[in-house]
Amino acid sequence: MVTKLIKVEAIKRILNGEICVACQASTKDNFLRQVRLLRLGSIKFFDQVPISLNESCLNHLQSYICRNCLQNLPILSHNKIWQSEKMRLQVNSLFSYQRPISNMIVQLKFYHKQYFAKLLAIFIFLLRQKFLLDNQDSIFVPIPLHQNRLKERGYNQAELIIKETAKLANLNFDNKLLLRTKITKKQTEVKGFEERQKNMSEAFVINSAYHIEHLNKFKKKQVVLFDDVLTTGSTIEAATKPLLKAGFKVKALTIAREDFI
Known part of the structure; x- marks a missing residue:
């Protein structure tokens, strides 16, 4: 029962954007929350992304994936x-x-x-x-x-x-x-x-x-x-x-x- 409760709490934290879906680290200090759209080029992941990208996609990514994972994507x-x-x-x-x-x-x-499907789709949309x-x-x-x-x-x-x-x-x-x-x-x-x-x-x-x-x-x-x-x-x-x-x-x-x- 305790194990099930822990899993439920972990899922809630993921869906609430509190932990990274890729590595389970905290996203509370996510760098993306602290910068403006035009400054996103300072993160390795966004070097190839045009300034005119869809901001809602970025907001979705930054809610679920931590700074470290975004900086170390094997692009x-x-x-x-x-x-x-x-x-x-x-x-x-x-x-x-x-x-x-x-x-x-x-x-x-x-x-x-299945929530990973949308995240991976956003990567396609932004990088290609x-x-x-x-x-x-x-x-x-x-x-x-x-x-x-x-x-x-x-x-x-x-x-x-x-x-x-x-x-x-x-x-x-x-x-x-x-x-x-x-x-x-x-x-x-x-x-x-x-x-x-x-x-x-x-x-x-x-x-x-x-x-x-x-x-x-x-x-x-x-x-x-x-x-x-x-x-x-x-x-x-x-x-x-x-x-x-x-x-x-x-x-x-x-x-x-x-x-x-």
């Missing part, structure tokens, strides 16, 4: 793009898969802490504004889960993140275009690049339930596939194949990528 530069060797595909990632970002993704993905603007006419499609995995988890974390991003940036969001028809092992349980590729082989198909007219309208646009983490690229490559075959142009976006990519 990747805009031009550090992963290029698939097998197909015409470039993947733009915001961060290296390191703390505190890795903590946030794990908490969202495996511990049902040019990318989002350049792809305003594209369709943002989350990597789908198999229906069995979806029932087990209750939600698709990639879908939650990019849906929140679409709301912030007024993007075209679609979670029905692509289906996952093959039950695969979790990629974290599969070792080796070739084994991961075999695991994901023919795992995705275009949703045949879509009307032909609807698909034809989509083909004039570009798809931006979205996933939380890029590891070997096997999942995104497998999801790209049916889209290319159907005539789509494809780019990809992820929150983070493993350092060895």
